[in-house]
Amino acid sequence: MKEEFFHHLWKYKLFEIQELKTVCGQNLQIDKVGEHNTDSGPDFFNAKLQIGDVYWAGNVEIHIHSSDWYLHKHQYDKAYDNVVLHVVYDYDKPVIRSSGEILPTLELKGKFDQKLFLKYDSMMSNLLWIPCQEHFLKINDFIKQAWLERLLFERLERKTNQIRNELLKNNNNWEQTLYFFLARSFGFNINAEPFELLAKSIPYACLLKHKNSLFQIQAILFGQAGFLEADFIDDYPKKLQAEYSFLKSKFNLTPINVHLWKFLRLRPSNFPTIRIAQFACFIYSNQNVFSKILDINSIDQAYSMFDLSAEGYWKTHYSFDLVSKEMDKKMGKKSTDIILINAVIPFLFLYGKVNDEAKFQQLAIDFFEQIDSERNNIVLKWQEMGLLSRSAFQSQSLLELKTQYCNAKKCLTCSIGINILKKDSL
Numbered sequence: 239m240k241e242e243f244f245h246h247l248w249k250y251k252l253f254e255i256q257e258l259k260t261v262c263g264q265n266l267q268i269d270k271v272g273e274h275n276t277d278s279g280p281d282f283f284n285a286k287l288q289i290g291d292v293y294w295a296g297n298v299e300i301h302i303h304s305s306d307w308y309l310h311k312h313q314y315d316k317a318y319d320n321v322v323l324h325v326v327y328d329y330d331k332p333v334i335r336s337s338g339e340i341l342p343t344l345e346l347k348g349k350f351d352q353k354l355f356l357k358y359d360s361m362m363s364n365l366l367w368i369p370c371q372e373h374f375l376k377i378n379d380f381i382k383q384a385w386l387e388r389l390l391f392e393r394l395e396r397k398t399n400q401i402r403n404e405l406l407k408n409n410n411n412w413e414q415t416l417y418f419f420l421a422r423s424f425g426f427n428i429n430a431e432p433f434e435l436l437a438k439s440i441p442y443a444c445l446l447k448h449k450n451s452l453f454q455i456q457a458i459l460f461g462q463a464g465f466l467e468a469d470f471i472d473d474y475p476k477k478l479q480a481e482y483s484f485l486k487s488k489f490n491l492t493p494i495n496v497h498l499w500k501f502l503r504l505r506p507s508n509f510p511t512i513r514i515a516q517f518a519c520f521i522y523s524n525q526n527v528f529s530k531i532l533d534i535n536s537i538d539q540a541y542s543m544f545d546l547s548a549e550g551y552w553k554t555h556y557s558f559d560l561v562s563k564e565m566d567k568k569m570g571k572k573s574t575d576i577i578l579i580n581a582v583i584p585f586l587f588l589y590g591k592v593n594d595e596a597k598f599q600q601l602a603i604d605f606f607e608q609i610d611s612e613r614n615n616i617v618l619k620w621q622e623m624g625l626l627s628r629s630a631f632q633s634q635s636l637l638e639l640k641t642q643y644c645n646a647k648k649c650l651t652c653s654i655g656i657n658i659l660k661k662d663s664l
């Protein structure tokens with residue numbers, strides 16, 4: 239048995255509440271169960287109860303066994319002095335307050351429907367794709383959609399917290415911070431880490447000093463990525479090498495390890511060499527990128543910032559010194575969508591929030607609605623479960639649900655799970 243199940247019973251009063259009595263036989267009336275506390279301290283704050291003839295306002299602590307009070311050493315913790323009711327599954331020992339009085343206790347054993355526990359237990363122990371898979375279809379669509387909408391904001395909150403942390407490290411420099419996040423997004427899943435390390439190895443201001451020369455931006459990026467530490471045949475990498483050697487000592491740069499880059503199982507158009515060439519092109523075409531993003535008014539404007547292609551040498555190469563058939567190395571729409579979803583939109587949202595400018599937050603949400611749904615295994619699997627995803631708004635919510643709730647079996651904090659485990663669902 240898990241304590242969280244009894245939190246759920248208490249929170250939604252899923253037990254016989256008529257003629258309740260404490261283990262000492264006093265009448266108990268619950269006016270307010272209190273606010274669920276998931277941090278340290280008692281489990282529910284500010285409950286309102288009547289025990290016997292006395293009205294109480296205070297905290298509620300929940301355990302499987304009453305003796306857990308001593309096991310968790312609450313008798314030494316002042317934070318538990320204001321507990322007015324102990325709710326337990328099994329009353330195996332009285333709890334004595336420091337004043338010498340017995341702590342009023344409600345025992346839930348025999349007072350709730352066992353079928354509810356069996357349902358919860360089977361959800362927690364099955365190995366299906368999601369724990370509630372057997373019950374999912376029975377839940378009303380309105381509940382699912384309302385929950386998914388909330389999850390999009392939770393996801394944005396999580397992402398914007400990561401940005402806030404990085405902003406703190408960068409003295410609130412939005413340009414520099416966005417540059418890191420954009421770089422990470424250009425690495426997509428496979429090369430996100432080395433791309434981030436690459437960006438962190440070169441201050442954005444350094445690149446801006448060479449904003450008028452695509453060649454110099456390429457030299458810095460390829461050099462810092464570790465790709466120029468080789469003997470080349472072609473002129474282009476040799477020239478980059480010479481330029482990088484000068485810029486490296488000018489800015490006192492140290493390259494990252496080239497072995498961090500992954501090529502395996504990637505389509506050539508996703509090779510890190512191509513992505514770096516595109517990133518160089520992006521830096522060159524969008525100087526002071528954060529200010530530029532704040533001027534965006536439409537999704538088309540956002541897409542136009544990424545309408546770029548790795549030109550010149552890269553038209554006929556995917557790697558240095560290896561000729562390939564001539565091909566356009568344009569950023570695809572799907573790639574741009576991923577960068578907008580992971581970098582541009584969270585920045586817009588956060589900027590609107592910290593500066594109290596709702597138009598940026600609204601723009602961020604509008605963009606989510608206008609970008610096509612992602613298509614990955616998680617989104618496709620939800621589709622099989624009847625949840626269609628037409629826009630990034632929905633696909634991002636579905637990803638949040640699966641990765642942050644279902645995988646962690648947090649069904650008792652999920653609106654769908656709460657509805658599955660209601661009394662009238664049996």
Ligand code: SF4
Binds near residue numbers: 369371644649655
């Ligand atoms: S977290 Fe919610 S959707 Fe996921 S398995 Fe649990 S109840 Fe179902």
